[in-house]
Amino acid sequence: MSRPSPPLEPEPAELEAQTRAVAEFVLDHLRSLDRQPSFDLDGVESVRASFREAVPEEGRPIEALLARLAPAIAKSYNTAGPGYLAYIPGGGIYAAALADFVATATNRYVGVSGAAPALAQIEETAVSWLCTLMGLPAGSRGILTSGGSLSSFSAIVTARHERLGEDFQGGSIYYSDQTHYCVTKAARLAGFPRATLRPLPTDARFRLIPEALEEAIREDRSRGRRPFLVVPNVGTTNTGAIDPLPEILRIARGHGLWVHADAAYGGFFRLAPGGEALLRGIEECDSITLDPHKGLFLPYGLGALLVRDGGALVRAHRESASYVQDVAEEGSLGFADLSPELSRDFRGLRLWLPLMLHGVAAFREQLAEKLALARRFHEELRADPSFEMLDEPQLSVVAFRLRAPEAVAERLGPELLRRVNARRRVFLSSTRIRGRYALRICVLSFRTHADRVRDAVMALKEEAGALLG
Numbered sequence: 001m002s003r004p005s006p007p008l009e010p011e012p013a014e015l016e017a018q019t020r021a022v023a024e025f026v027l028d029h030l031r032s033l034d035r036q037p038s039f040d041l042d043g044v045e046s047v048r049a050s051f052r053e054a055v056p057e058e059g060r061p062i063e064a065l066l067a068r069l070a071p072a073i074a075k076s077y078n079t080a081g082p083g084y085l086a087y088i089p090g091g092g093i094y095a096a097a098l099a100d101f102v103a104t105a106t107n108r109y110v111g112v113s114g115a116a117p118a119l120a121q122i123e124e125t126a127v128s129w130l131c132t133l134m135g136l137p138a139g140s141r142g143i144l145t146s147g148g149s150l151s152s153f154s155a156i157v158t159a160r161h162e163r164l165g166e167d168f169q170g171g172s173i174y175y176s177d178q179t180h181y182c183v184t185k186a187a188r189l190a191g192f193p194r195a196t197l198r199p200l201p202t203d204a205r206f207r208l209i210p211e212a213l214e215e216a217i218r219e220d221r222s223r224g225r226r227p228f229l230v231v232p233n234v235g236t237t238n239t240g241a242i243d244p245l246p247e248i249l250r251i252a253r254g255h256g257l258w259v260h261a262d263a264a265y266g267g268f269f270r271l272a273p274g275g276e277a278l279l280r281g282i283e284e285c286d287s288i289t290l291d292p293h294k295g296l297f298l299p300y301g302l303g304a305l306l307v308r309d310g311g312a313l314v315r316a317h318r319e320s321a322s323y324v325q326d327v328a329e330e331g332s333l334g335f336a337d338l339s340p341e342l343s344r345d346f347r348g349l350r351l352w353l354p355l356m357l358h359g360v361a362a363f364r365e366q367l368a369e370k371l372a373l374a375r376r377f378h379e380e381l382r383a384d385p386s387f388e389m390l391d392e393p394q395l396s397v398v399a400f401r402l403r404a405p406e407a408v409a410e411r412l413g414p415e416l417l418r419r420v421n422a423r424r425r426v427f428l429s430s431t432r433i434r435g436r437y438a439l440r441i442c443v444l445s446f447r448t449h450a451d452r453v454r455d456a457v458m459a460l461k462e463e464a465g466a467l468l469g
């Protein structure tokens with residue numbers, strides 16, 4: 001006879017046992033993070049295959065399920081570990097996991113403010129902190145999204161609505177040739193065909209050239225197009241480049257364009273000493289994409305869109321229906337009025353709790369350390385004749401390639417990456433910059449400190465030396 005399935009509402013003792021089992025599992029994992037390899041995909045196919053299975057008719061004990069999860073977690077890039085320097089890391093501070101636990105276990109509804117007014121206030125307050133940290137004035141508003149891609153989408157829809165109205169045919173969007181592809185994806189989702197998208201050239205440091213923007217706007221205007229939006233970068237993914245915001249703002253204002261900063265990666269560096277000067281102009285932008293799951297070290301799944309004129313968000317997103325009349329508070333806005341979503345998780349808590357628990361000073365300190373580590377890494381590699389550096393660090397990304405004849409660098413670059421990663425202490429990624437293969441690191445995890453960056457330098461120097469003979 002088969003065992004009865006656990007009820008959907010387990011007894012308190014069983015609930016407690018399950019909670020303890022999960023907590024132990026997580027804490028064990030965190031305790032071993034430092035010793036875990038920077039990535040491990042050996043034999044992952046069999047682990048993966050073990051999860052291709054039919055829906056079970058009957059439940060299983062949590063311990064057995066956690067035991068199955070362990071190898072699935074282990075066989076992956078260790079994106080939470082100190083050696084993760086690939087793409088754009090975040091790390092995932094634990095306080096956010098605790099917040100998610102509380103938020104999902106209590107399962108309150110924050111899509112409309114009337115259903116949990118004080119919880120909605122927590123989220124609104126946390127978002128207003130982000131506005132303040134970016135230097136936006138009173139009247140600015142924002143939303144929390146699943147990440148930069150969705151923030152870009154809502155930003156483009158908002159800019160479209162404000163500058164072009166219902167008929168947006170002929171609207172043109174400007175950005176640099178280094179801009180993250182989520183911007184063009186968002187533009188296409190927002191109804192702009194590829195022909196309306198205008199990538200612009202960048203200078204020697206990969207920053208948008210303002211004169212090229214001015215020229216493109218004039219040219220498009222003369223052809224009857226409707227330039228309405230420019231998306232400057234505050235930290236590109238390739239090299240961490242910051243576009244010249246003051247000049248872009250001046251040109252955009254002159255032509256009536258909306259300025260949306262993609263500060264998904266770079267925006268939080270405004271919190272570091274000297275950050276306000278470094279990111280000068282961000283406080284003047286019409287909207288800002290900012291990813292707490294990057295620069296605030298939160299776990300994947302939390303982005304933000306901040307808008308200078310909060311009313312613009314409302315005008316672009318608000319709909320209504322009689323079946324929400326009981327919770328639609330007179331004169332009060334819910335997140336559903338500002339964003340594409342209605343029902344969703346109470347994600348404000350995963351921002352509020354870490355900031356309350358640790359205080360902003362702890363984040364400032366971390367961000368300053370990441371900038372210093374990237375500079376240190378750059379100095380070390382620049383001093384080695386095996387490497388060609390692609391730029392001085394503008395933030396915490398450093399891109400470089402082997403100093404060798406073009407064909408040799410192209411051939412040996414991927415091999416260098418493979419060998420360094422194979423040591424499993426650090427994990428780097430590559431890109432192509434102006435058609436040339438480049439390796440890069442991004443120092444952004446709160447768990448990455450000088451020792452790992454030294455490991456990365458040492459591995460690169462040794463392997464490059466061996467490859468170039």
Ligand SMILES: Cc1ncc(COP(=O)(O)O)c(C=O)c1O
Pocket residue numbers: 088146147148149150180182235236237262263264265291303
């Ligand atoms: C500069 C930049 N913008 C936008 C994005 C997209 O953000 P997300 O992956 O959260 O959608 C990224 C992702 O790495 C990024 O680096």
